[in-house]
Amino acid sequence: MTVAFVGGATGYTGRALVAALRTAGINTVAHVRPDSPRVVAWQERFEALGAAVDMTPWTCPAMTETLRRLQADLVFSLLGTTRGRARAARVAGGPDAGYEAVDYRLTATLYAACVGVTPPPRFIYLSSLGAREDTRNAYLRVRGRVEHILREGGLPFTIVRPSFITGSDRAEARPGERIAATLLDGVLALAGAVGLSRLRDRHRSITGAELAAGLVRVARDPTLAGCVVSAEQLR
Numbered sequence: 001m002t003v004a005f006v007g008g009a010t011g012y013t014g015r016a017l018v019a020a021l022r023t024a025g026i027n028t029v030a031h032v033r034p035d036s037p038r039v040v041a042w043q044e045r046f047e048a049l050g051a052a053v054d055m056t057p058w059t060c061p062a063m064t065e066t067l068r069r070l071q072a073d074l075v076f077s078l079l080g081t082t083r084g085r086a087r088a089a090r091v092a093g094g095p096d097a098g099y100e101a102v103d104y105r106l107t108a109t110l111y112a113a114c115v116g117v118t119p120p121p122r123f124i125y126l127s128s129l130g131a132r133e134d135t136r137n138a139y140l141r142v143r144g145r146v147e148h149i150l151r152e153g154g155l156p157f158t159i160v161r162p163s164f165i166t167g168s169d170r171a172e173a174r175p176g177e178r179i180a181a182t183l184l185d186g187v188l189a190l191a192g193a194v195g196l197s198r199l200r201d202r203h204r205s206i207t208g209a210e211l212a213a214g215l216v217r218v219a220r221d222p223t224l225a226g227c228v229v230s231a232e233q234l235r
C-alpha cells in the first residue's frame, strides 16, 4: 500500500493535497511543524480526512527515522514562505524564516532525509515556473538550487512548476498575488482566444484543489520520475 508523506501539509496546496490523496485512497501522513501554534486544529482537520499527523522536528536524522518507520514511498515537498511572513517572523524575534531558511534549507533537509531511506521514496517537489539558479530573483533562485540538488542526487524525483497558485478559498489574504494572477489570467485568456492555448495553459493560475489533483496524478505516473512537469500537464 502506497504511503505518502506531505511536507508543508498545512499550506494552501498542502491541505488540498492531503484531501486529494485521501480521496484517492492513499495512506497519507501530514507533517505539521512541531512549533505550530495550531497543532490541535491541524490534527482534527487531517484526522477527519483519515490522514495521520506527524510532527517530527526539522533535522535530517529525525526525519530519516520517521520516513523509515512510515515506509514512505512518496514524499511531497510543498514548503515555502513569503517576504511578508519572513518579515513578520523577524519582527516577532523568531528564528530566520526567509527563502534561504525555509524554501531552501527545509526542503534540502527533507531531501537529505529521504536519501537515508531504503527503498528510496520518490521526491515530488513543488517548485515554480521560472525557477533558475542564475536569476536575480531570490525566490526563483532558491527553487533553482533545490532543483539542482534533485537532478544531481540519486533519488527518483519529479519537479512540478506551476505559475500562481491562488483561489478565493485561500485562507491567508495575499492581495498582491491575487491581483497579479487575475491580470495575468486576463491577458492569457486573450492569448488563448488567438490560438496561443499552450502559452495560456502553462502560465495561467491554478487553484490549490486543481493542483492537488494534478499532483496525485503525477505521483501515480511512474513515467514522470526524473521529469519536470509544467502547469498545462497538471490540468
Ligand SMILES: NC(=O)c1ccc[n+]([C@@H]2O[C@H](COP(=O)([O-])OP(=O)(O)OC[C@H]3O[C@@H](n4cnc5c(N)ncnc54)[C@H](OP(=O)(O)O)[C@@H]3O)[C@@H](O)[C@H]2O)c1
Residues within 6 Å of the ligand: 007, 008, 009, 010, 011, 012, 013, 014, 033, 036, 077, 078, 079, 080, 081, 097, 102, 106, 126, 127, 128, 129, 162, 163, 164, 165, 166, 177
Ligand atoms: N503561491 C504561489 O503562487 C506559488 C507559485 C508557485 C510555487 N509556489 C510554491 O508552492 C509551494 C506551496 O505553495 P502554497 O502557496 O500552497 O504555500 P503556503 O500556503 O504558503 O504554505 C507553505 C507551507 O510551508 C510551511 N512553512 C512556512 N514557513 C515555515 C517555517 N519557518 N518552518 C516550517 N514550515 C514552514 C507552512 O507551514 P505553517 O502553516 O506551519 O506556517 C506551510 O505548510 C511553496 O513552496 C510555494 O513557494 C507558490
